Amino acid sequence: MSGGRIPGSRYFCTASKGLERFLREEVCLKLAAHHVEQVSGKVFFTTEADLKKLKSLKCAERLFLLVKKLPPIEMPRHKGKGVHVLQKYVIGESSKWLEVVYKWQSLQDLSKEQECTSDVTETGIKRPTQQESSETRKRPKLELDKPQATVFDGSPMGQCDLHSIIEGSCQNNAPIQSPPSPDELLNPKGRGAASSIHFRVSCRCSGNIAKSFTSQELGRAIGVALGREMGWKAELRNPMLEVYVHLSDIHCVVGIPIVRLPLASRDYIKSAGLRSTVAWAMAYLADIKAGSLVLDPMCGLGTILLEAAKEWPNAYYHGIDNTDSQLQMASANVCFAKLSNNIDLMRASVTELPLLTESIDVVISDIPFGKKFKISQDTKTIMPYILKEMVRVLSADGTLVLLLSQELSLDIQQWQKPKSHQSNKEKLTAPQDTDTTPTEPSSDPIEKVDVEDTSAAEKEQSEVKAKILASLVPMGIFQVSLGVTEASIHRYKKIPRT
Structure with missing residues (x-):
């Protein structure tokens, strides 16, 4: 591994309905991805892009390392037997889990390195601030044909206190546990490894399987089996590792989120409007x-x-x-x-x-x-x-x-x-009035004006x-x-x- 790249890594992103095609194009353009596959709500791809580029995706809701993607499972009629079959199907070989979790740990380490060097370029020169870089670029003045328009200067009350805004947006999140060492990962059933990884399973099921099981039932069953197989401990409130499982009539997908917060949660937007x-x-x-x-x-x-x-x-x-x-x-x-x-x-x-x-x-x-x-x-x-x-x-x-x-x-x-002339058709098909008695003209001029105005x-x-x-x-x-x-x-x- 060099330059923050994890060779041969397979990922997938979730996307809002209708945005899959835009996400697919973004993945190809930004990450030089290959083996790109688009399905409803997800885009799968392989790339050697570094972590910074992966996190730059803007059309994705969440980003995952792919553990496995399998055809839909055929569940037996007996519910208890079905749970057992599902556990074996989803978990499979522990070696695959170790490989993906090791890549996940490497990405976490890279993330920490990037946070420490975020203000320094690859050459060691400190990056200019937003103000310094923007002062060197002049913006063309927008020509108005109505100079009386009220212009805002980019702050809510004419002056912006960045410090107060940033301080007000900070939240005290629970501390994130440190990932285990590679030795602990490669010895999942050893004494130290049992307490090294704390995890939870987030399960989503749809289609036929959702008629027999709830997402909570399947998540609990998969979590129990995974903890038993890998020697990990369940932790629902503040897990070190999250396992995402989606079971549907199309596929069975298992992944591990690369970042804790969704990519769609922008850290530069104070008040959210449009998605x-x-x-x-x-x-x-x-x-x-x-x-x-x-x-x-x-x-x-x-x-x-x-x-x-x-x-x-x-x-x-x-x-x-x-x-x-x-x-x-x-x-x-x-x-x-x-x-x-x-x-x-x-x-x-x-x-x-x-x-x-x-x-x-x-x-x-x-x-x-x-x-x-x-x-x-x-x-x-x-x-x-x-x-x-x-x-x-x-x-x-x-x-x-x-x-x-x-x-x-x-x-x-x-x-x-073209509009159909409904009014003319109504005149042609309307029954003729045989009463030839002259009618009084309307004494209410407002109705006539309304018709003309309309x-x-x-x-x-x-x-x-x-x-x-x-x-x-x-x-x-x-x-x-x-x-x-x-x-x-x-x-x-x-x-x-x-």
Whole structure:
């Protein structure tokens, strides 16, 4: 082993529904991985990448060393016999466990080394601080066509106290036990090894096997057998080693987490908004290049901007929102992530962006669903005008990436389909009134005005939609999961004017 690499190691990452393809591409690009396999909720791969690169994955929820991946097990009808069969199937040969745990220990040792030398480069020269490095790079000034817009300086109250923010975010976690020595690992049933590893089993079961057993029952059974076989002790509250088991109709997967916290739990985000892995996937689809001007016109807590700025630091980011409280929390996030020199924030309306026409290279935004944060207007009604402004400020050949609720996604897709003239059909099929008695004209003028206003509004919306569709080329729709909510990422390119 050299340079922090563990030769021939097989890993897998878990991913939110719909993000597997993005994780697969990220693994190939960042880790030069091979034997990459994508299944529902997971991506398996082999790589010789070092620990730092492994931990740089942004689309993964959790990262594991793979112990084994087996076909689904056929359980006998008798429950007691089934438990015994399952224990033998999952655990198998102890030599395989020793090999993987030894690699896991090596990675833990590397992690400690990297923590001690995180501020020093490979040449021994101390890395410049964020402030030192950012001062050497000038940021282009964003040109506004409405100078009265309120600009935030990257702090919630005009001044940011980084020390107080960092101190307030620290948590007193229980001490982590030290890994055993290689000699103890290679002698699992020796006297010293019995107390050297404290572990717990986290089990998940789905499909047919979940009809007969609960995850707790299977986790307990596997834990008992593994402790007996390896001479390890169970420790549920603060284990040194965690064993992850997933049993389904597709496969039986066993792995060991490389890091205790999920990769999706960003240490640079103070207040979480949109799920970080989804925000990263949106930024990935935006094709951000060095020097690009990137705008989020409904930035909320700024999660998309933070993910993009961390991954593509050589671009320039601007966030706009119309709510003071959201902007203050976004400013705190920007300051906490030490990205005040990368991200500008201002207050303005998304339907009246104070920016010059075609001045932005990338527009990327999470359109509010109205569930987590209340919205003052019906998003479906004002969506044409939101898109109209986004398209106006977007440069030719620029990229537009939107996260939409399923309802909004379907509605926008319907824009491309011609409307059926239901009102005309109703007139043709309606029964004719044989009563020729003249009727009195309506004495209520309000009804007539409402009808005219509604018709005019619909006509205006149709014209706006047609203009938007003429300016954009759809580049794909990607279904993603936000936990209990399903959503869609829409990607477009703006057509250059002829």
